[in-house]
Amino acid sequence: MTEAGLKPEIATARVLSNAAYSGEYRELRLDVTSISGRVKPGQFVHVRVPGLSDRVLRRPFSVFHADMDVLCVLYKVVGQGTEVLASVEKGGNISVLGPLGNGFPPVDESAFPVLVAGGYGVAPLCFFAEHTAAPGVLFVGGATASDILCVERFEKMGWDVHVTTEDGSMGQRGLVTDALDEWLGECELDRPPEFFVCGPDGLLRAIGERCVLQGWKGSLSLDKHMGCGLGACLACVQRLRGPNGEEFWARVCKDGPVFDAEKVVWQ
Numbered sequence: 001m002t003e004a005g006l007k008p009e010i011a012t013a014r015v016l017s018n019a020a021y022s023g024e025y026r027e028l029r030l031d032v033t034s035i036s037g038r039v040k041p042g043q044f045v046h047v048r049v050p051g052l053s054d055r056v057l058r059r060p061f062s063v064f065h066a067d068m069d070v071l072c073v074l075y076k077v078v079g080q081g082t083e084v085l086a087s088v089e090k091g092g093n094i095s096v097l098g099p100l101g102n103g104f105p106p107v108d109e110s111a112f113p114v115l116v117a118g119g120y121g122v123a124p125l126c127f128f129a130e131h132t133a134a135p136g137v138l139f140v141g142g143a144t145a146s147d148i149l150c151v152e153r154f155e156k157m158g159w160d161v162h163v164t165t166e167d168g169s170m171g172q173r174g175l176v177t178d179a180l181d182e183w184l185g186e187c188e189l190d191r192p193p194e195f196f197v198c199g200p201d202g203l204l205r206a207i208g209e210r211c212v213l214q215g216w217k218g219s220l221s222l223d224k225h226m227g228c229g230l231g232a233c234l235a236c237v238q239r240l241r242g243p244n245g246e247e248f249w250a251r252v253c254k255d256g257p258v259f260d261a262e263k264v265v266w267q
């Protein structure tokens with residue numbers, strides 16, 4: 001795709017459905033063909049919530065699935081914006097800015113894909129899995145069973161899914177990193193693992209540090225509060241490390257949200 005083809009635009013999307021998905025999560029399905037046909041896995045859209053008194057700020061959501069006909073996001077109601085979003089009805093219109101961000105790189109042909117997700121981090125990884133020809137392994141973790149999403153969807157695509165919950169209500173009890181470390185200790189891969197991770201900072205950092213220590217490739221999708229989504233307001237900056245060890249600020253919305261694990265400086 002050309003640079004021009006990747007240019008974000010603002011479009012009016014028609015709501016095809018906006019319904020409960022699983023646990024506290026909802027799926028918003030939009031008809032917005034000018035954006036949906038050209039989204040890469042790991043990119044996101046910036047959604048203006050209609051009727052919200054704070055009309056300036058949009059809310060960022062990863063793309064869960066997109067094709068020529070539909071663009072889907074999977075979201076959790078956590079505050080005012082998502083609460084109002086949950087009340088938008090089928091047939092309504094929403095302003096969407098996208099596609100935004102860089103997205104995940106494709107899996108290196110000489111590597112074995114290992115996806116690690118926490119919470120809604122599973123959404124962009126599901127879209128990534130749809131676009132990955134040879135399935136690998138997914139580790140998905142959460143506090144409790146209702147935080148675990150899309151297991152069947154990954155399994156249908158041929159991925160080996162490992163679930164962990166902190167309270168033991170689904171899968172193995174503990175942290176997703178416990179299950180991952182056990183698996184890494186036992187598996188006999190004929191290729192190095194390559195990690196694709198989306199979730200809370202603690203998870204990103206834990207996997208990022210393992211990648212740096214072992215020399216594995218890792219792509220981390222960072223989550224920052226955002227303003228403009230276009231690289232102008234600097235609300236979303238993250239410290240990175242360059243090839244000579246020099247540090248600099250990057251904008252998660254425009255330079256990311258996906259960064260090489262070895263480049264991210266954790267503070």
Ligand SMILES: Cc1cc2nc3c(=O)[nH]c(=O)nc-3n(C[C@H](O)[C@H](O)[C@H](O)COP(=O)(O)OP(=O)(O)OC[C@H]3O[C@@H](n4cnc5c(N)ncnc54)[C@H](O)[C@@H]3O)c2cc1C
Nearest residue numbers: 059060061062074075076078079080081082120123224225
């Ligand atoms: C690149 C990107 C992709 C995202 N993808 C998804 C997704 O696929 N599904 C989904 O449910 N959410 C996603 N989010 C988070 C989502 O944008 C926020 O949950 C949403 O903006 C909250 O809006 P609100 O008005 O309901 O909450 P607010 O009233 O603004 O905040 C409510 C609570 O949520 C916290 N919060 C707000 N924004 C974020 C954020 N970016 N990260 C962590 N905590 C936040 C606030 O600190 C506060 O505690 C993504 C965020 C980014 C940056």
Ligand code: FES
Nearest residue numbers: 227229233234253
């Ligand atoms: S949100 Fe404005 S620069 Fe990233």
